[in-house]
Amino acid sequence: MNATKALFGKQISDFLKNMSVTIMFVMFPVIAFFMTTFMEGADAAFNVLNFTAMFIGMGPLVYVANTIAEDNEHKNLRFLIMAGVKPFQYLGGIISFAVIMCIPGMLAFWWMIDATVAQLPLFLLIGLAGCLASSMLGATVGLFAKNVQQCSAIYTPLMMVMAFTPMVAMFNPDLAVVVDFVFTRQIMLALFQMSPAVYEMADFMAEIAFLPVTLPVSLGIIGGSVLAFIIVFFAAYRKKGLKG
Amino acid sequence: MISMTNIVKRFGEQTVLHDVSFNVEKQEVFGLLGPSGAGKTTIINILAKQIAAESGEARIDAKPLETGLMLEEDGLYSRLTCTENLNLFAGIYGLSKSKVPEVLASVGLEEAGKKPVNKLSQGMRKRLALARAIIHTPKVLFLDEPTANLDPTTAAGIHKLIKDLCAGGTTVFLTTHNMEEAVDLCDHVALLNKGKIVEYGSPQDICTKYDSFKTVPDLGAVFIKLTSKGVNV
Numbered sequence: 001m002n003a004t005k006a007l008f009g010k011q012i013s014d015f016l017k018n019m020s021v022t023i024m025f026v027m028f029p030v031i032a033f034f035m036t037t038f039m040e041g042a043d044a045a046f047n048v049l050n051f052t053a054m055f056i057g058m059g060p061l062v063y064v065a066n067t068i069a070e071d072n073e074h075k076n077l078r079f080l081i082m083a084g085v086k087p088f089q090y091l092g093g094i095i096s097f098a099v100i101m102c103i104p105g106m107l108a109f110w111w112m113i114d115a116t117v118a119q120l121p122l123f124l125l126i127g128l129a130g131c132l133a134s135s136m137l138g139a140t141v142g143l144f145a146k147n148v149q150q151c152s153a154i155y156t157p158l159m160m161v162m163a164f165t166p167m168v169a170m171f172n173p174d175l176a177v178v179v180d181f182v183f184t185r186q187i188m189l190a191l192f193q194m195s196p197a198v199y200e201m202a203d204f205m206a207e208i209a210f211l212p213v214t215l216p217v218s219l220g221i222i223g224g225s226v227l228a229f230i231i232v233f234f235a236a237y238r239k240k241g242l243k244g
Numbered sequence: 245m246i247s248m249t250n251i252v253k254r255f256g257e258q259t260v261l262h263d264v265s266f267n268v269e270k271q272e273v274f275g276l277l278g279p280s281g282a283g284k285t286t287i288i289n290i291l292a293k294q295i296a297a298e299s300g301e302a303r304i305d306a307k308p309l310e311t312g313l314m315l316e317e318d319g320l321y322s323r324l325t326c327t328e329n330l331n332l333f334a335g336i337y338g339l340s341k342s343k344v345p346e347v348l349a350s351v352g353l354e355e356a357g358k359k360p361v362n363k364l365s366q367g368m369r370k371r372l373a374l375a376r377a378i379i380h381t382p383k384v385l386f387l388d389e390p391t392a393n394l395d396p397t398t399a400a401g402i403h404k405l406i407k408d409l410c411a412g413g414t415t416v417f418l419t420t421h422n423m424e425e426a427v428d429l430c431d432h433v434a435l436l437n438k439g440k441i442v443e444y445g446s447p448q449d450i451c452t453k454y455d456s457f458k459t460v461p462d463l464g465a466v467f468i469k470l471t472s473k474g475v476n477v
Contacts, residue, residue, distance in 0.1 A: 008411025009330065010321065017323040017360075075319035079376070081334045082292060154339045 003085045005094030006141050011067075015101065021063050025101050029108035036112055042126035042197035042204075048112045050167045053184040055105050056130040057162030060098040061138040061155055067094050068142025068242075071149035077242065085162035087242040095135045102131040115194040123194055129222050130187045134162065140236045169208065176210040183225035190218035245270040246291060246384060251300035253286055253439075260286055261297070261439045268432070270305075271391045273406060275414040275426040275447075277463075278436035279471050284419040287436075288386050291417070304384055309337065312382035316389055318373040322362040326353055329361060330379055338381040344379070346389070351375045352401055367398040374402060378409060379427060387418040391425060403429055413419050423463040433463070437471045 002145055032051035036044040068091075075091040078092060080186055106127040114125055116170035137158060166188045169179035179185050189205065193215060199207075204214045209222075246268035253261040260283045274282050288304050289295045292313055296415075304311065309396050331343040349353050351371040361369065369392065375443040377385060387406070391399035406429055410416055420426055426433050427447045435443040443450055447463050454466045 002338045003336045006332050009335060010324070010332040012329050013324055074322070075315070075317045076321060077314065078294070078315075079319040079333075081296075082311070082313050082334070083333055085336055129359070165423075230421060 003080075003083075003089045004096075007080075007085070007090060008097055011097040014067075015063075015097070017230040018211070021066060022057040023171055024062055025055075025105055028052075028059070029105045029112075030211050030214045032109065032112060042201040043196075045113045045192060045195040045197040046170070046201070048172075049188045051128065051197075052109045052168040052191060053108075053188045054163040055100070055109070056127065056134055056187060057164075057166075057184040058107070058159050060131045060134040060136075060140070061159055061162065063101070064094055064135045064138030065141040065145065065151050066148060067136075068139060069145040069148045071174050072142070072145070073147040079241075081121045087237075090242065091163060091198060095132070095139060098135045098138070099128055102128060102231045106131075109191075113191070113197075115191075115196075119194045121213070123191060126187055126219070128192050129226055130183055132223070133226045133229050134225060136226070136233045137162075140233045141234050143233075143240045143242065147177045173233075176208060180209055180211045181221060183203055183222050186218040186221040189213050190215055193218075245272075245305050246274070246288070246417055247301075247303045249301045249303075251287075251290060251297045251302060251365065252281070253295075253297045253358065256270055259439060261290075264300070264439070266434050266441060266444060266457060269415060270415055270429040271413055273410050273418065273429050275430035275433040276417070276419045277423070277426055277467060278419075278434055279317065279421075280344055282436040282471075283377060283439045284436060285388055288313075288315070288388055288417070288419065292386060306383040308385040309380070312377035312380065313386040314373045314377040314385075314387045314390060316392070317370055320361045320369060320372060320376070323360060325360050326364070326375075327357040327360050330375060333376050333379055347375045347379045348372075350378070351405065352398075353380055360454075367394045371398065371402070374405065374463070375415060376397070376424075378405075378414075381412075382414060384415045384417065389419055389421065391420070395425055399425070425465050426464060434468060435470055442470050 008148065028051045032048045035047050039047055074076045106124055110120055110123045138155065141151060141158065145154055161182065162184045165175065165179045165182055166185040169175040169185060189209065211217050249262050249265050251264040252259065264287065269418055276287060278284050290297050291304060326348060327344055330347060331341055334341055334344055345354065345357065350355055351374055353368060355374065356364065356368060361372065364372065374390065391402050403425065406416055430447060431445055433450065434441045450466055451463055454469065
């Protein structure tokens with residue numbers, strides 16, 4: 001517990017000083033907010049949820065992957081492990097921090113789509129489940145990367161898929177056959193169903209999607225992705241370990 | 245306190261440690277001397293359980309949390325301040341944060357607590373790495389070339405700290421290229437060349453054996469004699 005608490009404190013200090021990563025958690029809600037001032041109704045909600053998908057697909061993934069790769073490259077991890085920090089305390093500290101850091105952004109997105117207070121718990125649950133999936137993917141990338149440069153080469157294509165395909169599929173419904181199985185796309189569709197604007201866009205959503213646009217389908221794919229990424233992470237951990 | 249018995253270590257086809265054995269008594273300063281690539285860091289890594297040997301036994305009479313480690317790569321968080329770096333390790337060891345200023349002062353960094361590590365000089369980084377290694381008052385302290393590339397004043401400060409730690413009950417295991425440092429600090433030294441220990445004893449005894457005295461014991465001359473090409477080891 002000492003170690004996780006100490007690492008959490010260190011993550012806070014480091015996060016505030018690492019602008020290249022911090023900005024990922026701030027940029028998307030801020031841009032979404034400014035863009036919605038020029039839109040209303042369904043357009044505004046779709047715009048916000050596009051940014052939500054980008055936020056979830058990029059922020060935690062990049063943060064967790066970068067942190068692990070940087071600690072590996074600079075041998076910080078080695079000293080932590082020598083000091084008795086268990087690999088799972090280390091990873092737990094980083095991943096939990098990433099997920100918690102997503103909460104302000106998710107609250108901002110919830111407010112921007114005019115969802116009700118009663119919908120907030122489910123909105124957060126779906127969003128944070130996505131952040132956990134993204135973090136687990138980032139942790140897997142971090143395990144394989146020898147340094148930060150290699151890390152960014154690995155996470156960039158993943159990040160593009162997670163962050164941008166939900167938006168691209170809106171303009172090309174043929175892509176939905178594949179993209180509907182990406183968890184960020186389902187987050188976007190699930191959260192959209194909480195917006196009052198959903199009634200204006202129900203037909204459009206049915207047209208752009210391959211799978212039925214229902215909450216159980218979205219939750220199934222999001223939950224399945226979390227589980228799958230946890231399994232992938234453990235397989236990677238067994239292969240590569242975390243020794244610093 | 246520390247012992248290695250018949251340690252053999254290979255990296256691929258290359259054998260980097262051949263049947264290495266030595267003992268380090270409690271509260272002594274033990275120096276492992278050798279040219280670059282002799283296997284000094286590999287020995288520290290085996291003792292610190294970072295890597296495993298092919299055969300032989302490495303033993304430390306201290307729990308992992310009772311050891312401190314300072315390596316050539318300092319592993320400090322460069323965006324964080326000196327205090328934040330030490331706060332992290334104080335937290336991990338379950339120590340009060342009030343210990344941090346005290347440890348910073350012991351390495352002469354009391355004025356640099358709020359300075360980010362990436363703004364420190366190399367000497368200051370080394371001292372901070374040493375502060376991190378001793379914050380929990382370890383029973384055994386591993387120092388990999390603690391004064392390499394440091395100015396004489398900083399090096400002298402680190403020497404004094406090592407002597408103080410030793411007087412306080414810490415066993416110190418250090419590697420160095422600096423023969424004067426070895427003579428000044430070490431109770432016993434082992435000379436390592438190409439993965440083999442070619443000499444072991446107190447600096448004075450070794451210099452006596454090789455008749456290598458100027459005005460003070462000249463361990464440097466013994467080192468060159470034993471590690472230069474053509475020496476039968």
